[in-house]
Structures are given as structure tokens and as C-alpha cells.
Amino acid sequence: MFEDRPNRDEIILVGRSNVGKSTLMRELTGHSKFTTGKKPGVTRKPNHFDWTAEKFMFTDLPGFGFMSGVEADTREAIKTDIVRYIEENADDILAAVLVVDGKSVVDIIDRHTTDDSIPHDVEMFYFLDELEIPTVVAVNKMDKVGDRDERLNELCDRLGLFPPWKQWRNVIAPITAKRGDISNLEDALRTHLHEQGRDDLFKFV
Numbered sequence: 001m002f003e004d005r006p007n008r009d010e011i012i013l014v015g016r017s018n019v020g021k022s023t024l025m026r027e028l029t030g031h032s033k034f035t036t037g038k039k040p041g042v043t044r045k046p047n048h049f050d051w052t053a054e055k056f057m058f059t060d061l062p063g064f065g066f067m068s069g070v071e072a073d074t075r076e077a078i079k080t081d082i083v084r085y086i087e088e089n090a091d092d093i094l095a096a097v098l099v100v101d102g103k104s105v106v107d108i109i110d111r112h113t114t115d116d117s118i119p120h121d122v123e124m125f126y127f128l129d130e131l132e133i134p135t136v137v138a139v140n141k142m143d144k145v146g147d148r149d150e151r152l153n154e155l156c157d158r159l160g161l162f163p164p165w166k167q168w169r170n171v172i173a174p175i176t177a178k179r180g181d182i183s184n185l186e187d188a189l190r191t192h193l194h195e196q197g198r199d200d201l202f203k204f205v
Contacts, residue, residue: 005085006050008057009092009198011189011205014082014124015099016108017063020140024099024177024185025049025060028205046085056201061085065120079120086131094201095134095192097185098125102139102174106151109158125159134192136173138185143176 013021029049050057064079086093100121101108112119118126128135137159145151152165152172165172170191173184189205 005046005089006048006057008050008055009094010048010057010059010089011095011097012086012093013058013060013097013099014086014128015063016065016101016120019063019099019101020177021060021063021099022047024097024138024140024175024182025058027177027180027182028058051204054204056204058204064124083127086128086133090131090133093133094196094198095136095189096128097136097138097189098128099138099140100155102142102151103144105139106154106158122159134195135171136185136188136192137171138177138182139172139174140177142174143179143181148174
């Protein structure tokens with residue numbers, strides 16, 4: 001599924017299906033060629049966007065987690081491929097953007113948290129941290145969230161980050177990709193790029 005990866009440094013977008021990853025990809029790159037759809041699981045392989053003259057790209061990875069009409073075995077295989085892709089290319093991943101739905105993410109995490117299991121979003125956040133990949137949680141669709149600070153504080157709590165969320169601006173970035181409101185994410189990504197001596201990539205974010 002993940003063959004023929006271009007040999008470039010990258011920023012990856014990961015997250016559940018239908019949280020707006022492809023929409024965010026369009027906003028970050030300014031291009032509209034990316035596959036999107038109402039039906040979960042539409043994006044089944046990485047979408048790379050790279051620049052010919054630059055050794056850099058954005059990569060939108062397939063959505064993970066529950067997908068209506070998609071068999072459990074298939075969902076698990078997709079998740080395994082995503083994990084393998086990240087592990088194999090960790091040295092070339094400058095940052096990860098974990099995209100979540102601001103309105104539903106806390107409820108989803110709570111619903112899937114049991115004594116025996118960790119919700120996919122939390123598991124992915126910890127996984128990226130273990131690989132020492134700088135990660136920004138892009139909390140999307142914030143235009144639909146009324147209790148903004150409370151909801152973001154609750155998300156921090158679920159991710160093991162001590163609230164208030166505003167002290168984690170390089171980790172928690174409230175955005176509304178559909179409206180082009182992604183400045184919080186861009187600021188966080190620039191911070192992570194700067195810390196790696198990659199100010200040359202600011203033109204892409």
C-alpha cells in the first residue's frame with residue numbers, strides 16, 4: 001500500500017477518517033488535487049505533495065479507526081500500515097499533525113477508553129511521542145465548538161497534558177480548515193521546524 005515513497009523530508013497528517021485531513025492538506029499546500037469524500041475510507045494510500053526543487057513534502061496518511069461499511073480486518077490492516085510507515089520513515093519525518101474533530105474528539109476518547117484499550121487518537125499521540133516526532137494536535141472544526149477553552153482543556157487532560165491548553169500552543173492548535181483558519185497550526189509547525197534548524201521550510205507553512 002505504501003510503496004514508491006519519494007525520498008524527502010516530510011510533515012505527515014494522521015487521524016481518524018472524516019476529521020478533515022484532506023481539507024487541511026489543501027489549505028497547507030494551496031492545491032486541490034487531493035482525494036476527499038463523504039464516505040469514510042476514501043483515502044486508502046498516502047497522498048504526497050512535494051516540490052520538485054525541494055527535498056520536502058506533506059503526506060496525508062489514510063484515516064484510521066472505525067469506518068462505516070469497512071470490515072474490521074481491513075481497518076486493522078490500514079492502521080498497521082500507517083504505524084509501519086511512520087516507524088520506517090521516522091528519521092525523515094520533521095513533524096506530525098494529528099488531526100481531530102474538535103466537537104467530538106473528547107466524547108470519542110471517553111467512549112473508547114476501557115481498562116483494556118486505549119483510544120486510537122491517544123494511542124497515536126503516545127506512539128509519535130515515543131518515536132520523538134514533534135507532534136501538533138490540530139483540533140479541527142472549531143467553528144462548531146461553543147465551549148472552546150473548556151473543550152480544549154478536556155482534550156489536554158485526555159492526552160496527559162496538564163491544562164490549561166494555552167500553555168501547549170506548540171502541541172494543541174485549534175483550527176477550522178474548511179474556512180482557511182489554520183494559523184495556530186502554522187505557528188506551531190514553524191516552531192518545530194525552527195528547533196530542527198529548518199527555517200528554510202517556513203515558506204511552505
